[in-house]
Amino acid sequence: MVVFAISGELPFGTFSAPSAGMMPKVVTALMMLFAGLIVVGARESPPLSTVDWSDRNHMALVVVITAAAVALYQPLGFLITMALLVFCLLVIVERRNALIAAAYGIGLTLFAYWLFGKALKSPLERGLLWF
Amino acid sequence: MGETLQSLALGFSVALQPSMLWYALIGCLVGTLVGVLPGIGPLAGISILLPITYGLDATRAIIMLAGIYYGSQYGGSTTSILLRIPGEAASVMTCIDGNAMARKGRAGAALCIAAVGSFIAGTFGVLMLTVVAPPLALFALGFGPPEYTALLVLGLIFLAYMSTSSLVRTLLMAAFGLLLGTIGIDVMTGHFRYSFNIPELGDGIGIVPVAVGLFGLGEILSTPSRQVTGEVIRPKLRELWPNRTEWRQSGWPIARGSVLGFLIGIIPGSAHIISSFMSYALERRVAKRPEEFGHGAVAGVAGPESANNAASTGAFVPMLALGIPTGPVTAVLMAALLIHGVPPGPTLVNDHPQVFWGFVASMYVGNLMLLALNLPLVGLFVNLLRIPYAYLYPLIIMFCVIGVYEVNHSVVDVWIMLIMGVIGYGLKKFSFDPAPLVLGLVIAPIFEMSLRQALIMSDGTWMIFLQRPVALVLLGISAALLALSAMGYLSRRRDWRAKLAAEAGKE
Numbered sequence: 001m002v003v004f005a006i007s008g009e010l011p012f013g014t015f016s017a018p019s020a021g022m023m024p025k026v027v028t029a030l031m032m033l034f035a036g037l038i039v040v041g042a043r044e045s046p047p048l049s050t051v052d053w054s055d056r057n058h059m060a061l062v063v064v065i066t067a068a069a070v071a072l073y074q075p076l077g078f079l080i081t082m083a084l085l086v087f088c089l090l091v092i093v094e095r096r097n098a099l100i101a102a103a104y105g106i107g108l109t110l111f112a113y114w115l116f117g118k119a120l121k122s123p124l125e126r127g128l129l130w131f
Numbered sequence: 132m133g134e135t136l137q138s139l140a141l142g143f144s145v146a147l148q149p150s151m152l153w154y155a156l157i158g159c160l161v162g163t164l165v166g167v168l169p170g171i172g173p174l175a176g177i178s179i180l181l182p183i184t185y186g187l188d189a190t191r192a193i194i195m196l197a198g199i200y201y202g203s204q205y206g207g208s209t210t211s212i213l214l215r216i217p218g219e220a221a222s223v224m225t226c227i228d229g230n231a232m233a234r235k236g237r238a239g240a241a242l243c244i245a246a247v248g249s250f251i252a253g254t255f256g257v258l259m260l261t262v263v264a265p266p267l268a269l270f271a272l273g274f275g276p277p278e279y280t281a282l283l284v285l286g287l288i289f290l291a292y293m294s295t296s297s298l299v300r301t302l303l304m305a306a307f308g309l310l311l312g313t314i315g316i317d318v319m320t321g322h323f324r325y326s327f328n329i330p331e332l333g334d335g336i337g338i339v340p341v342a343v344g345l346f347g348l349g350e351i352l353s354t355p356s357r358q359v360t361g362e363v364i365r366p367k368l369r370e371l372w373p374n375r376t377e378w379r380q381s382g383w384p385i386a387r388g389s390v391l392g393f394l395i396g397i398i399p400g401s402a403h404i405i406s407s408f409m410s411y412a413l414e415r416r417v418a419k420r421p422e423e424f425g426h427g428a429v430a431g432v433a434g435p436e437s438a439n440n441a442a443s444t445g446a447f448v449p450m451l452a453l454g455i456p457t458g459p460v461t462a463v464l465m466a467a468l469l470i471h472g473v474p475p476g477p478t479l480v481n482d483h484p485q486v487f488w489g490f491v492a493s494m495y496v497g498n499l500m501l502l503a504l505n506l507p508l509v510g511l512f513v514n515l516l517r518i519p520y521a522y523l524y525p526l527i528i529m530f531c532v533i534g535v536y537e538v539n540h541s542v543v544d545v546w547i548m549l550i551m552g553v554i555g556y557g558l559k560k561f562s563f564d565p566a567p568l569v570l571g572l573v574i575a576p577i578f579e580m581s582l583r584q585a586l587i588m589s590d591g592t593w594m595i596f597l598q599r600p601v602a603l604v605l606l607g608i609s610a611a612l613l614a615l616s617a618m619g620y621l622s623r624r625r626d627w628r629a630k631l632a633a634e635a636g637k638e
Contacts, residue, residue, distance in 0.1 A: 003310065003325075010322055016591025020322035023579045024313045027306050034303035041299070051560050058355040059556055063549065066348075066528060070545045073536070082529050089525040094356060096521065108526055112533065122182055122537050 003028040061093045077127020078117075083109040139261060142488030146496050151194055154187070155493050158195035159500045162202020166222070167210050167512045171527050173203035174460050174569075175347030178339045179534030181467055189471035190486045194493040196467050197447070200460055201253060201494070204440045205501045208245035209512050212238060212432070213366070221439035224411040228424060228431030235427050237377075239370035239509075244381045244429060245436040246505045252389040252437035253498040256444025259393050260451075261491055264480070267452040271477040274453075276584035277595050281605035283578045286455055288609040289398050290567055291616075298616045301567050304558075308571020309578070311336050318576075319583055331543040338466050338573055340535045342459055344548040345565040347531045349555020356521040365513050371506055373429075381433035384414050388437030395438070396445020398457065410438035444494065450475055451487060459569035466573070 003024060013019030069085040076084075083105045090101035116122045145151060165176035177199050184192035207222035212229035225245065232241040274282070291301040314325045315335030326332035373381070388410045395406040414434040415424045424431050449455045454476025456462035468475050473483050480487050535548045558565050589595035596602045 006325065010324060011320070014591075015593070016586060018583055018586065020317035020320045020324060023575075024310060024324060027309045027313070031303060031306045031310065034299050034306060037299045038303065041297075053560070055353055055355045059352040059553075062352055062528070063553060066532070066549055066552075069532065070542060070549060073532070073545065074542055078533075082532070085532075086525040086529060089528065090521065094521040104522065105525075108529065112529060116183075116533055116537070121186060123540075124533070125536070125540075 058093060062089065065089055065092065073125055075128050077129060078124040079109055079113060080127065082112065135261060135265060138484060138488045139492060141484060142492030145190060145485050145489030146492035151191060151489065151493060152496065154191045154195040155198050155497050156500055158198020159202040159497050159504060162199035163206035163501065163504060165199060166203035166206020167515060168523065172346055173200050174342050174463060176203060177460060177463050178343045179347065179530045181339055181463065182534060182537035184467060189468060189473040190489045192467055192471055193464065193486065193490050196464055197490065197494065198497050201440065201443050201497065202501055204443050205246065205249050205505050208436050209242060209509065210516060212241045212245065213513060214516055221407050224407045224435040225432055228428045231425065231427035232432065237427065238366035240373035240377050241432050242366060242509055243371050243373055243506060244377065244433050246502055248381065248385040248388065248433045248437040249440040250498050250502040251385050252392055252441035253444055254495065255389040256393050256396065256441040257491060257494040257498065260444055260448055264448050264452040267448065268477040268480045271453050274477070274601065276581040276588060277599045277602040279581040280578065280585050281596060281602035282453065282455060283574050283581065285605045285609045287574065288612050290570060292612045300563055304563055304565065305567040305571040308568040309575045312572045312575020313579070318580065329543060331541050336547060336572065337538060337544060338463055338569065339538050340544040340548040341551050341572055342463055342569050343531050343535050344551025345555035345569065347527065348548060348552030349559060351524045351527060352552055352556040353559050356519070356524065366509060377429050380429040384430040384434035385437045387413060388434040389441045392438035392441030393445040396442035397448045406438040406442035407435035410434040451479055452477065456570060456573055459566050462569060462573040
């Protein structure tokens with residue numbers, strides 16, 4: 001329904017001469033049809049309460065930390081952001097020793113920097129600090 | 132036939148160059164690692180490493196990326212047998228009897244049978260690819276937009292029909308992928324679709340961020356490290372050779388798995404996964420003592436491992452000959468070829484014979500490399516499996532971010548990957564298969580373009596799809612498959628896919 005709502009300016013054309021709006025609208029209508037069929041046949045599926053959500057905290061923490069890293073990637077550059085990402089994942093999510101996490105994070109980032117930046121000559125983000 | 136052999140000789144002259152061998156070896160090694168390590172499958176592996184190939188020519192790039200794909204099929208068995216965790220999805224069935232064999236002290240034999248079966252099936256698959264792909268490409272040269280539209284419809288319907296989840300769920304995922312594929316500039320009218328004034332979305336959503344998000348990050352989000360604990364069984368080198376009875380028991384399953392896997396491989400769908408399920412079911416059905424399955428049956432390792440390797444090779448037939456991806460992995464490989472200016476499809480054999488035949492020949496070499504690598508290096512892989520998952524997944528996340536960012540140097544792509552990771556996590560919770568989504572995303576622009584071109588050709592009449600014989604046959608098969616599925620649904624009888632899924636669940 002959101003797709004239909006934001007597709008207002010896209011011309012549908014006709015079925016003989018489809019325009020830019022036809023494919024998304026037809027596909028969205030099909031999605032609604034298939035979703036409806038799933039709802040109709042819901043009785044045959046296991047109940048929602050059986051879905052195991054015990055990993056939700058892990059998921060939320062990893063997503064938040066990775067999102068922060070993505071946001072900081074261009075301003076801080078590859079080296080600092082990636083070292084912080086690994087460090088935070090190990091300390092905050094995995095509750096590992098901070099010193100070991102710091103050593104592992106820095107070591108891993110330097111290895112990736114060498115592999116991608118030097119050995120494979122793939123330009124990595126330098127960031128505002130220029131390294 | 133003489134022409135094929137000549138072309139194959141050209142292929143070997145390309146594939147046996149030292150630099151080609153080097154990239155095939157890197158691909159095979161990385162693929163084995165990708166298969167061995169749980170939480171990162173071939174799709175995420177190939178997608179992450181795609182930017183590395185930008186500096187290479189098309190032949191080297193595709194040889195390396197394909198090596199990752201079929202190498203991961205070899206590597207997946209190691210984790211399944213030694214840890215009872217599938218290194219990648221196609222190795223699920225190997226967990227059952229492979230690990231049971233390992234617990235009986237036959238880990239080495241199980242690994243050897245899996246490696247030899249994979250080698251025989253992989254080589255058989257390449258032989259068939261050599262024979263089947265060129266004539267198929269020649270036939271497809273006569274295809275116009277109506278035939279391509281019908282072929283893509285058949286591809287999607289086949290994908291849904293072969294899927295181990297329900298038809299409707301698969302079609303819903305494929306439709307979602309098609310919808311995502313419409314984002315960006317409409318090439319025929321110039322309209323911007325759902326780009327929300329974000330310049331990066333003008334070119335549409337790339338397959339790499341979607342594939343890495345759904346299959347790489349999504350897998351990590353739903354796998355907390357506390358769930359990845361298991362005792363790794365370390366086989367002794369002298370135990371690697373199976374005894375005479377084990378060899379005898381594995382012969383026919385390898386042969387059946389090779390043929391079955393190849394046939395399933397050329398059909399759209401997550402072929403390498405489905406083929407191992409079907410091979411396991413077939414072996415149990417034809418076994419003299421089916422009660423041994425689940426308790427260390429040799430056929431339960433030999434059949435599925437051969438089938439998934441043959442299927443991964445078979446999947447290259449429609450990709451190379453028709454330019455149609457049969458699954459998300461071949462879709463990414465197609466994208467890789469396109470990035471290097473080589474369009475896969477019927478013209479590939481004639482326009483880029485060095486790429487096509489070099490690639491085919493490299494697969495013969497790659498299979499030999501993998502056989503030589505997998506058994507002697509099993510100790511190294513066992514040590515890798517001992518690295519705690521808590522230290523492994525931050526590395527995978529880092530590689531996901533680098534891999535996606537390096538494609539376009541766009542942070543928007545990385546955000547898309549993150550969003551797709553969360554969507555992948557949700558899809559997994561509700562048992563939706565994300566593979567059709569990726570396939571829909573890749574197919575969307577080709578499908579829309581060929582449909583609209585077909586309608587322009589026919590002055591707007593849809594009868595063109597019924598007037599062209601090839602299109603009519605393809606659409607007829609699609610309708611028959613839909614009717615078969617609908618009949619099964621209406622009669623409330625569980626079809627073979629549901630039975631397979633239920634059987635796998637019980638195991």
